[in-house]
Amino acid sequence: MRADLEIGGARVSSPIWLAPLAGVTTRTFRDFHKKLGAALVHTEMISAVGLSYKNKRTRRLIGDEGEGGPIALQLFSPDAASLAKGAAIALGLRRFDALEINMACPMPKVAKKGSGASLLGRPDVAGEMVSALKPFGLPAWVKMRILDQASAAASSATERFCETILAAGADLVMIHGRTAAQRYEGAADKEKVREVATLFPGRVAASGDYYAPEDAALYLDGGCVAVLAARGVLRDEFLIPKTLRALGYETPRNLTDPTAGDVANAIVALGREGLENEGERFTLVLVKRMLAGLFKGFPGAAVIRADCAACRDWASLEETLLRVDLHPSCLQQ
Numbered sequence: 001m002r003a004d005l006e007i008g009g010a011r012v013s014s015p016i017w018l019a020p021l022a023g024v025t026t027r028t029f030r031d032f033h034k035k036l037g038a039a040l041v042h043t044e045m046i047s048a049v050g051l052s053y054k055n056k057r058t059r060r061l062i063g064d065e066g067e068g069g070p071i072a073l074q075l076f077s078p079d080a081a082s083l084a085k086g087a088a089i090a091l092g093l094r095r096f097d098a099l100e101i102n103m104a105c106p107m108p109k110v111a112k113k114g115s116g117a118s119l120l121g122r123p124d125v126a127g128e129m130v131s132a133l134k135p136f137g138l139p140a141w142v143k144m145r146i147l148d149q150a151s152a153a154a155s156s157a158t159e160r161f162c163e164t165i166l167a168a169g170a171d172l173v174m175i176h177g178r179t180a181a182q183r184y185e186g187a188a189d190k191e192k193v194r195e196v197a198t199l200f201p202g203r204v205a206a207s208g209d210y211y212a213p214e215d216a217a218l219y220l221d222g223g224c225v226a227v228l229a230a231r232g233v234l235r236d237e238f239l240i241p242k243t244l245r246a247l248g249y250e251t252p253r254n255l256t257d258p259t260a261g262d263v264a265n266a267i268v269a270l271g272r273e274g275l276e277n278e279g280e281r282f283t284l285v286l287v288k289r290m291l292a293g294l295f296k297g298f299p300g301a302a303v304i305r306a307d308c309a310a311c312r313d314w315a316s317l318e319e320t321l322l323r324v325d326l327h328p329s330c331l332q333q
């Protein structure tokens with residue numbers, strides 16, 4: 001058993017965390033990855049302004065007090081006043097372990113309204129937003145992108161932005177190693193994230209192209225204090241336990257070397273919880289989004305995936321998954 005770590009003001013069992021993923025990191029997905037070992041999970045980005053307008057859907061994204069384990073609330077907002085108002089409303093609804101500002105989302109519907117990655121161009125406002133979170137007494141975090149480094153003058157823009165938000169009181173900065181212009185394309189610049197982490201020891205967590213345990217190890221060896229699992233867990237739902245084992249944490253075998261039956265059982269459990277929490281439509285979409293990575297390496301995986309993809313309701317998808325152990329090609333494994 002290892003002692004808890006303190007990272008960015010939060011107590012966590014390891015540096016391997018679940019990233020915020022809009023439309024994915026719902027209560028069910030968060031619970032699923034907590035069981036698999038994620039030491040901290042994120043809500044998806046939630047509109048601070050939407051919370052003030054008592055928007056029902058926005059409030060549902062907050063989840064409820066019954067949810068255990070370390071969790072960070074991620075908010076997006078164009079200014080400090082609406083951010084503070086939204087944070088106060090959210091904390092009136094439930095407990096969170098950290099408050100995080102999204103300064104990373106490049107999508108026009110967010111960035112064009114002055115939130116997300118557009119804040120990278122307004123460091124003064126970004127700093128004010130961090131300061132506005134401090135009175136809540138929780139760790140104040142920022143998730144950002146690396147800035148454009150095309151010219152020599154711009155080569156340290158990421159460092160300067162980090163300096164501003166850390167000086168404003170941010171306890172941790174999560175850096176996604178792509179520029180906003182890259183959106184989700186091209187390779188993440190892991191070297192740049194490691195460089196910035198070296199400059200601000202203990203204050204930088206990493207995001208970008210974490211698909212295998214070695215990717216997380218590279219970030220951690222480079223001075224990052226935590227690593228966020230994002231699309232990697234959609235390709236391999238057991239990425240977090242596999243990473244924990246590679247880092248020397250004790251991890252049950254059925255999580256690090258799952259049989260086809262272990263995989264099927266895990267997804268069935270996720271689906272059953274999803275039915276309760278988010279309903280059948282969402283659950284089907286979520287599980288089908290994970291299909292490409294399911295049963296990787298097992299003979300007959302393509303057939304099982306195709307059978308699952310053809311299911312039109314949860315009952316038949318569950319039945320297909322539960323038949324997996326009996327699937328002759330799986331028995332060869």
Ligand SMILES: Cc1cc2nc3c(=O)[nH]c(=O)nc-3n(C[C@H](O)[C@H](O)[C@H](O)COP(=O)(O)O)c2cc1C
Binds near residue numbers: 021
């Ligand atoms: C579908 C999807 C939704 C995302 N939603 C959010 C979000 O709500 N907040 C946020 O800060 N980042 C969001 N991200 C970015 C991820 O958290 C992560 O930083 C990014 O995908 C880079 O990691 P990866 O290359 O390992 O996927 C999202 C990414 C994807 C693919």
